[in-house]
Amino acid sequence: MRAWRDGSELVLGSARRTAVLCVLALHTGQRVSRDQLVNAVWGEDAPPSANGNIYTYVSTLRQMLEPARSRWAAGRLFSSGGGMYQLHLPPDSVDVLRFESLRETARRQRSAGHTDAELAAVATALRLWRGEALAGVPGPFAERQRLRLAELRLATAERYAELLTGSGRLDEAAHLLRELTPDRPHRENLRAGLAAAPPETGRPASRSVVTGGGTRPGGVPSEPAGGPGTPPGGVPAAGPGSRTRTGTAPLLGRDAVLHRLRRAVTEVAAGRGGDILVEGPAGIGKTALLTAALRTAPNGCRVGWAVGDEVARDVPLGTLSDCVESALGAGPDHPTVEALVAASVSPERPDDARRTGRADAEGTDRADADAAERAVELVRRAAAEGPLVLVVDDLHWADPTTLRAWAMLGGQASELPLLLVAAVRSGSGPAAGRSAAEIVTLGPLDSGSAGALVRAVAPQPPEPQELARIIDDADGHPEYLRQLALTASDPFPAAGLVAAVGAHLAPYPEDTRQVLRAVAFLSAYEVRSPGTQPAGCTMAEVAAATDHHLDDLARMLAPVRAAGILAPGDRLRFRHRVVVRALCGSTPAALRVTLCRRYAERLAAAGTAPERVVALTLAGEVPVDDCFGGWLADHVERVAEAAPQIAVAALAHAHAQHALAPARRLTLTAWLARLLLRADRNAAAEAGWVAARTADPELAGEMRWIAAHSHERRGDFETAAEIAHTALRERRIGPQWIDRLRALLGRIRPSLPGNPTQPHLSRSGLVGEGRPDLP
Template sequence: MVDPRWQSRGVGTRDGEPGAAGSAEQAGLDLRLLGPVHALRGGSELVLGSARRTAVLCVLALHPGQQVSRDELVSAVWGEDPPSSATGNIYTYVSTLRQMLEPTRDRWTAGRLFSSGGGTYQLHLPPECVDVLRFESLRLTARRQRSAGDVDAEVDTVAQALRLWRGEALAGVPGPFAEGQRLRLTELRLATAERYVALLTGCGRHEEAARVLDDLVAAYPHRGDLRARLAAVPPVPGASVPPGDGGRPRGDGAADGGREIRTGGGPPAGPRVDATPLFGRDAALRRLRRGVADAVGGRGGSILVEGPAGIGRTALLTAALGSVPDGCRIGWAVGDEGARDVPLGVLRDCVGAALTSATTRVPVAAADPAGDDRPATAAGSGGDDTDRVGSDDAARMVDLVRRATAGGPLVLTVDDLHWADPTTLRAWATLSGQAAGLPLLLVGTVRSGAGPVAGWSVAEVVTLGPLDPSSAGALVRALAPRPPGPQELARLLDQAGGHPDYLRQLARHGSDPFPPAGLVAAVGAHLSPYPEELRRVLRAVAFLSAYEVRSPGTLPEGCTMAELAAATDHGVEDLGRIVAPARAAGVLASGDRLRLRHRVVVRVLHESTPAAFRVALSRQYAKRLAVVGAAPERVAALLLAGEVPFDDRTAGWLAGQVEQIAEASPQIAVAALAQAHAQHALAPDRRLTLTAWLARLLLRAGQHAAAEAGWVAARTADPELAGEMRWTAAHSHERRGDFETAAEIAHTALRERRIGPQWIDELRALLGRIRPSLPGNPTEPQLSRSGLVGGTRDAP
């Protein structure tokens, strides 16, 4: 499965790190990960050895100049269930890799490629030494060339990027990190190839475009969504995939690692593709379609579709705007983190797509709002001059769009508008204020919590919330391999909380071991925009909530701010600042308690954490909560959810708190005592005491306690405890209607005379109650299976 940390973590180098400038030895090193992994020095291939050693190299190579801890390497290579030898293996792998990559390094001198310290490792490589980093750098260069309008240069750059691929990325490399990177890089490859097809088609190079399409189909023959991904590509003679064949792009929040700005008319066929029908969005669909109709009639407007990650913003736009009336031009672009560095890049792509999507009176060359050869201004560089130039560029773009509407109605759509650069946002805000008098519809999507964006005050905001139970159930039934039963459907709906992306993953993989890789990747993608500090806090919230999510009704869901502060060692005020973005985005539910809105996210964050790390974190959090005097039932729940082994110290704490825990949450008390009873390494007296409490609480809860009570009675030398446990065992059988066994236990205890007086009386009373139900004449009872006669014969 894919650990969310590896799904969302970025790659790159840091300026000023050792080796950033490269060395003679580094310059000759070439790491090829876009296919079967190979390492070459000076053209000669190095022997990497085992698959897991290769996996370690891949993790370090894709985090050049960054410290990667041993625990992170263990998690990346083995996942949630590493062997006990994993840490030692990491030492061995790193030592062997260091010798292989730096054969001339003396054992006692610092290396140029590798550095280590404090339990972390770093690989210092220039980006040009790793093909993945070269690929990503070429994509960024192509985007800048597109912004500058240099089509020929962009075609060459995109072609260079695609030529780096030699097959499936990190082919054969094991572990969650490699799995997450394969997902991410595959989506980037497909998006880049689609851009290449669009460029070739625009240049009239149809045969080349057809070959690219054929190569995609050959490379991914089992990708059922590939036809849908190519649905918006213009017709290409000879292509093996008809452009109109397939489904529709899926909603945002899919398990992809990259996003691509598309320049073809209509919705993007990029990473987010699914043939899933749209459920529960009828009102929003009608509003968007009415907006298109109004724009065609000359009365435009601005609509912002707002909602959390994965809620289906993109899917809604695709369904609403997938087809528009003849003569209405549509442009579609997608913002991402890189878009903020390219002034007017998103809006230029959107407008350019619209102006080339149909016959237009506006020349394509006019898509450059600057209208001259001066370089684009760097967005956000500061200063009055920058603001003025940015405003001038925004005004030129506004003028271009206004002139373009003279040629017919225009629909401009920007997905994830909150990532757009400041100049784009200026122009969008101005156009939003003017759209009502033009045949112009502006449609943007924004993630909840991103804050007000361009034109918010004049736009109509359509907020997408969770699906209602009926629509959520319809979605699950449409996707599940077999129809779920009522109980299974109710469980899935409860876990997903109406979230479409989580419903899709659960429906498709409900029978797989939890959590399925696609669900882990989706959660990782949804949380990836947030800082690492916030993601760590959200994981702590998940750990503090895991037991009650798994066993509803045991405790109030979530945790208090004080509990979270104790667990994470943050101040309460500091925590308020950290979690504010998650509250605003709806990741955390509203209310006094801190609670992740979707239970499935709690389970993914908790259960996708490697087992050894999960135990260590749970023990650490539990200790901190106990020190500050948190409710003992919450401490016990943490230990249980983390499957923390009960040692003598933990068992001693439990023995001192068991009555309070049982009063607050009998279910947690029983579960904790059962776990302690199963720990054979506990001190015998401690184990005996806790097992006696387990028998009492089982009896109190109406459950069968005979086995636990009999276990204690057979081992204790205390007459009072022995009598209580004998009575507990006999009474458990009595309540089940097994009167003969109850009588045998009672007769044996009375005959042995090793019990206290109180329990003698209790057992006699029990025999009196069950005597009419025993076989034979109640006044002359026959022998039982043990050969003992019920009644007065055993009286002292």
């Protein structure tokens, strides 16, 4: 952490003072409370002197940053007031914010197809780095930022290597990847990129492996030599090692399924085949399971692997050919593989009519059927030579001819020493799994296994409360559990988590993903008890927010429901709460505010319950302007009745909006004080703020009473008495509040210091001294 003013480097001083500056700099333009600073610097172990220390650190920082400023002058760079502190820095004055801005620029250039501009933005972003972020800065906040920024830096470097490779700068990409790989030996993007990179002088070339996209769950060690589908001593070209994210955590909670798959391999070695389909949502651990179950096979049992590829679906029998080739352990000139390739071309379709569209549907179907029958016969012959296990991951992306042949083989597998094992994503349709004799559905991990996975992956053992939150947010999803465990205490979604969620939603059209983002924001701010399911939102609310017809909305969300991304039920809610966090947190702030403001306006116009409108504005951190402030003032009583916690949060947010009209801000803050008192919370500060600014005697009296009563509830009787006596002395309050303050003084008089009937408060100048009508 380093800082400069006018070209001269500043001496930051103590580590904790530097930690305070870090918090303020990374929240530039935002007000940060003293309590937030204490939590950021010390966490739950704050000493009794923490508040005083913060005051000292802030005073020193103010003098350091603005040495010419007089003590009582308003700060241009550093302002404070009411226990709140704020740095006023342009975003390009903070390297972290510049880095994030450049990443966002690169993302926009990528979306626009401007590769050179994206490369320039990524390169500029990486040049900002000088070692570890916030190195040596203490406190929970700095630690969370170190983890978050390290993930972002690595993801940016990976993308930079991809862009360098795409532009032909292979040596630069290889050098970068080799620098990164030692620190991240299990990062599959780095390993895959390094495999494709040119070797350095004196280093053997790595075999290039082309794999499909998608994020795979952790928990399986790296594939050893001699793994599945390996003819004596090699790694299969398209085996599980190229598709599985590796890690140090074990595969947990799948013992019964592991035993079933291993027993099936033993049976096929004895001559009894089978057909098994493993299904489950993206990231649930299908690939990891297949890898663990089929890592080894009995002697004489050949195992072939292939991965369905959405891009290559137009190559007839391509997936099946890859699978058989890896099982037979020979190149494409092997007779059986060569025959499979030949089977994909028939006299009726010599020019691959499927892609050119020059054959009618009936002719194409007949050609597919002929090719599938020839492929089945070839596989039968291969199985007759010895036990054969064929494994296809992502079967739903396989070409139609492979799917047809796979279905036909499934009906005959029990008669042969042939075991078919395929994995498909839930909701991928009936074609991929219609022939399976046995279907294994992978559900979420139980709480015990989920907790064990988190403890195995987390850098530090999580506290019980934190562990419970992770398990609740991930709902047993292995990949989400792993990502949350890696950055458990970070309030921001980590890059790995965002990437995982993005990969799981990538197969769906853009309009569907936008609707899911709306569902996320509508579900983001809700109050629920621990252990209860999120309430989610209704179809009508999403339809109003997105301006879609209900029928169109149902059509768009049907495949998402089938895939298990949305939970079953009448209300729309994500099965895994963490998806809400990733979708909302990864939306740029400006876009988040714009979207949520638009959604809220549409919901309000449609007559949606006011508390739902308010919750949406909180989820999007929408600023409270005079228009929305007026609407909130009109509906605050109903919101407070239906959802008091949401009402308090919205009013606190409004109170912090300095641009709000003073009268509006006063009204909303008064409501905040009332609701805080109603919730048995301390309302003294808010009530005192209103009382000091209002000219209305009734409102002033009410706020004085709320402030005094708040202190009374907390046992601070002297402060309560002081507020009451001051209000009565000033005589600027309504009669009913005079009576209530008198009653309050009567209640607390026995608890004040000194003689209960003559407390030793200073009586000089107190209202009521020698007067019968006042205390």
